[in-house]
Each structure stands twice: as C-alpha cells, then as structure tokens.
Amino acid sequence: RQIGIIRVFVYEYSINDIELYNSILDKLVDDRVLAEFYPLLQTTSPLDSRAIMRLHKALDINIANIWLYQNIAYGSVHKTISDDEISKFLEKLYSKENGVYVAMEILKMRFHKSPNETPEHSDNLVQIGQNLLLKYDFSNKPRRQNNDDYELSQIASICLVGEKGSYIAKEFCHNLVKAISEDTIYSHDFQQLLSSLAKLQPASFMDIFLDNDIIKGYKQRRIFSLNFRDNDNPLNQILDQEIINWCELKPD
Numbered sequence: 001r002q003i004g005i006i007r008v009f010v011y012e013y014s015i016n017d018i019e020l021y022n023s024i025l026d027k028l029v030d031d032r033v034l035a036e037f038y039p040l041l042q043t044t045s046p047l048d049s050r051a052i053m054r055l056h057k058a059l060d061i062n063i064a065n066i067w068l069y070q071n072i073a074y075g076s077v078h079k080t081i082s083d084d085e086i087s088k089f090l091e092k093l094y095s096k097e098n099g100v101y102v103a104m105e106i107l108k109m110r111f112h113k114s115p116n117e118t119p120e121h122s123d124n125l126v127q128i129g130q131n132l133l134l135k136y137d138f139s140n141k142p143r144r145q146n147n148d149d150y151e152l153s154q155i156a157s158i159c160l161v162g163e164k165g166s167y168i169a170k171e172f173c174h175n176l177v178k179a180i181s182e183d184t185i186y187s188h189d190f191q192q193l194l195s196s197l198a199k200l201q202p203a204s205f206m207d208i209f210l211d212n213d214i215i216k217g218y219k220q221r222r223i224f225s226l227n228f229r230d231n232d233n234p235l236n237q238i239l240d241q242e243i244i245n246w247c248e249l250k251p252d
Helices: 003-016 018-028 035-043 051-059 066-074 083-093 100-109 121-133 141-146 149-159 162-181 189-201 202-210 215-224 238-249
Strands: none
Touching: 003 035, 018 035, 018 051, 035 051, 035 066, 035 215, 051 083, 051 149, 083 100, 083 121, 100 121, 100 149, 121 149, 121 162, 149 162, 149 189, 162 189, 162 202, 162 215, 189 202
C-alpha cells in the first residue's frame, strides 16, 4: 500500500480545506483498510482537540499499529495541545501492549527544549512520566537491544526532581538494581540513567545501590568502577558532603 502517497493528499487538505481534512480523518480512524495506519495520517498536521479525540478513538478501536503512534513525537505536532490533553492520551497509550515504549518516545520529545528554554510542565504530565518509569520493563529483550538509556535519563531529569520525586526515584532505583542483580541488564547499558539518578536523588540512590542485600560483591563494584570511565562514575555526580552525611547516618 502506498501510504506515503495518501499522506501527501491528506496533508494538502490540511492546508487548503481544514473542514474537509477533519471530515476525512473522522472517517479514516475506523476505516476497514486504512485504520491500521491512522496515526501516520493524523500527524500530517499539528494536533488539536478534535485530533486528540480521534486518537483516543483509534486507541479504543485498537486496530492501528501501536508503534506508529511514535509519529506524534516528531515534527512538533504535539506542541499545539496542552500538557493535560497529552497526559490523558499518554495514560491510555501506555495501557496498551508496548505502549509504554511509544509513550516514552513522545514524552521525551515533549520534554525536549532548546538551551534558551525553561519550560514548565503540568503536574499531570510529570506524574505520567513517573508512571512510565515505574512501568518500564527492564527484562524486555528487544528494548535492551534498542537501549533506552537516554530516553529514561531524560524523563527522570524532569520527573524525579526534589522531594516529590524522591519516593518514585527510590522505587525506580529498586527496579533497576533488581534487574542488574538478576543479570537482566548490565550497568554499562544505562550509564546516563545511573548518573542522572545519582545527581537527582543522591540519598535514594545510595540507599538502594550501596545499602542493600540485593546487589553485592563484583556486581556492586562494577556499577561504580569496572564499567565506567572516571567521569562516568555515578558517585561523581554526588557532592562529597552529601556522601559524608549519608555515611554518618549509615555507620554500618
């Protein structure tokens, strides 16, 4: 099927006749032939409330290829809708099989900013990011091969900040250290994530990675030395005084 050609035609309508464009997409969302490709067709123009309603319907119908929803992440098409609108959509998306990974890609791009930007994100969107981190399956072999280190660290940098992010960070660190202890993943595959967690939530990071019975011996040493260059050691992200304070509270 030449879906690319159909996209071009649909895109032209978005420029020249927006009412006809919306009418066409209203019909395509559950079309017997084209519903499978609906996310590709919807992302031919920036999203609005009507588009979000159709995307919800597409998820409910559950015909479209889940990976095609990643197109929402690209071309800034999502920037025309509010944080709360995209939060509700992502919540439904990550409930689908493999939806967590698609939602991660969209959220990563939602959080992306230029060096001069200081965007604020709604509490609802931050909570979606926290939920995605906790739902991430480190045992998913295809995802390990894809390496989500950067995506996870970017989401963590927004969603695990301050006291509000402390509890989620501790639970997420527990999931991560469990995966390392069971050889589901290797620490060197998640260097950016480990460094981000240490920087964002140093006390929680040290509680889970240094003061537990889950990971010991060479696996613990590997996290902090064997597989990291000096500048990549997660402990280098923690101020010396914070380490001293933590050690004083953990004399054993």
